[in-house]
Amino acid sequence: MATFVDRVVLHATGGDGGHGCASIHREKFKPLAGPDGGNGGNGGSVIIQVDPQVTTLLDFHHLPHRHAPSGSQGMGDHRSGSTGADLVLGVPDGTVVKAPDGEVLADLVGVGAQYVAAPGGRGGLGNAALASPRRKAPGFALLGEPGESHDVILELKTIADVALVGFPSAGKSSLVAAISAARPKIADYPFTTLVPNLGVVQAGSARYTVADVPGLIPGASEGRGLGLEFLRHVERCAVLVHVLDCATLEPDRDPLSDLDVIEAELAQYAGDIGIEGGRTPLAERPRIVVLNKIDVPEARDLAELVRPELEARGLRVFEVSTASHEGLRPLTFALAEIVAQARRDAPQPENTRVILRPKAVDDAGFTVTKRESGGQVYYSVRGEKPERWVRQTDFSNDEAVGYLADRLARLGVEERLFATGAVAGDEVRIGPDHNAVVFDWEPTLITGSELLGGPRGTDVRLENHDRRPTRGEKRHEHKERMDAKAAARDELWTERESGVWTDPDRD
Known part of the structure; x- marks a missing residue:
């Protein structure tokens, strides 16, 4: 089982907002005391936050799907729903x-x-919040918005001042163990180190961190070996230390060729320029060469042989032995000097600035585009407000649909549709193509208080003539029929008295 994970894909979903409540306050002697529906609670957000107690992304490897709690629904008596707690991921x-x-x-x-x-x-807002002088008792409430869902990639790039790079079994782990209190795994076979190891070095009054990166081989920048997986951990380092094995027994290897191979891999690796410490390519950072294992006589002779050529390239060279600790003290102080200089040259963090970007005067906040799909022309409406209003509308409530139409008309959507060439009956889609609300457009000809005389939850523009009439409508219809019958009887009696029905053959 893996114990160190430095790259995962996280599927994060925010909590859904609670629905608003449509309620009318009722009590003794106050049968219709006004709307009292509360608002729905906001859904929780998924927040990624740095936690000093967390050192790996292993938890997200096992549980990649994370969902924040949703807000609860509003209730009557002006009771708002509870807000979903944010899900903070360390x-x-x-x-x-x-x-x-x-x-x-x-x-x-x-x-x-x-x-x-x-x-x-x-x-969503309850009907108490939607009440106005014109709409005193709304028979609807707004729905809660669904939480956003995003897939993000989390990559851990170790924060260290010094990175040790080199071939497998070059002695990088031994060097970390010799100059710090870290105790990485050390063995006499390649790829002993499978995860980056961090050590803290104290050189006089200076303190810095050293990262031991798993061994690199030719083609590491293209994915061979473990190089591509762990080269990201050297992107923030201020100085690179080439650890060269002077006691290798492989016939086709020597310190100079090893250095050339590793330098070529570092030059080909393309890191993230936008991260802190990643603005300078790896090949342009300060470098130090460490000739390791000089406790072996043949290795000491080889180190003395290649040192002049390395210095001719402009590199600082240190001959060390992790077994006898020879040459380690000068190395640690040299690294402390380079790290201190890098910290002084680093740009100072600026105070957070609040940037205001006001919208243009002619920016309506939405767009209307004429499109064609499968030979059929339709009009696409995109914008934050129209899409949010559509998501919050209960389309099973006619009054809520009429309220949406009024809001869109006030925003200027209908005027823009007219200007784009839309006519009554054209197809209009609000939202993205994969999840849009589609309807046949009927221009709103009348709006305002003249539409609010019907029962709550209805809109005269969306009347369904198949619905059951109310008691008041039945009473009014019965009265009209009785009046019509009385008028017909009076007319017949008037005609009879005037002799219209007199038989001319009877005298």
């Missing part, structure tokens, strides 16, 4: 959040840094 320091296409969404560095991966849905 990640290690240095985690990078990416979109599925590779775009860097957030670089989480520092305890408490967070990113909202999936916002929760907004709760």
Whole structure:
């Protein structure tokens, strides 16, 4: 079973907002005391936050689907629904959040840094909040919005000042164990190190961290071996240390060729430019060469032989032995000097600025586009407000649909449809094509208080003539029939008295 995971795909879903409540306050002597439906609660959001106690992404490897709690529904007597709690997911320091296409969404560095991966849905308004002087007792409420769902990639890029790179079995783990308190696994076979190891080094008053990256081989930047999986852990490092094995027994290897191979792999690796510490390519960062295992006589002779050529390339060279600790003290102080200089040269973090981007005066907040699909012309309406209003509308309630039509008309959607060339009966789609609300457009000719005289939950523009009449409608219809019969009887009696029905043959 894997114990170290540094790359996972997270499927995050925010909580749904609670529905608003449509209720009328009733008590003794006050049968219709006005609307008192409460608002629905907002859904919780999925938040990714740096936690110092978390060192791996293993939890997300086993449980990649995370869903925040939903808000509850509003109730009568002006009782609002409860808000869903945010789901905070702890990640290690240095985690990078990416979109599925590779775009860097957030670089989480520092305890408490967070990113909202999936916002929760907004709760719907109750009929008490929808009441107005014209619409005193709405017979509907708004639905809660569903929470957003996003897939994000979490990548852990270790935060260290110094990165040790080199071929397998070059002695990187032994070097970390010799200069710090870390105790990585050490053995005499390749690829002993399967996960990055971190160690803290104290050199005088300076303190810095060292990362031991699993061994690299030719083609690591293209995915061979373990290089591609762990090269991301050196992207934040200020200095690279090439650990070269001077006691290798392989006939086709020597310190100079090993250095050339590793340098070529680092130059070909394309990291993330947008992250902190990743703006400088790996091949352009300060480098130090460590000739290791000089406790072996043949290795010491080889180190003395190749050192002049390495120094001729402009590299600082240190001959060390992790077994006898020879040469380790000068190495640690040299690394402390480079790290201190890198920290001084690093740009100072700027204070967070609040940037206001006001919308243009002619920006209506939505667009109307004429499109064609399968030989059929339709009009697509896209915009934050129209799409949100559609999601919050209960289409089984005629009054709610009429309220939506009024809102769209006030926003200017109908005027834009007219300007785009739409006529009555054309197909209109509001929202994305895969989840749009489709209807045949009928322009709103009348709006306002003249439409509010019907029963709650109805709209005269959407009347269904097959519905059962109300008691008042039945009484009114019966009265009209009785009046019509009385008028007919009076007319017949008047005609009889005037002699219209007199038989001319009878005298």
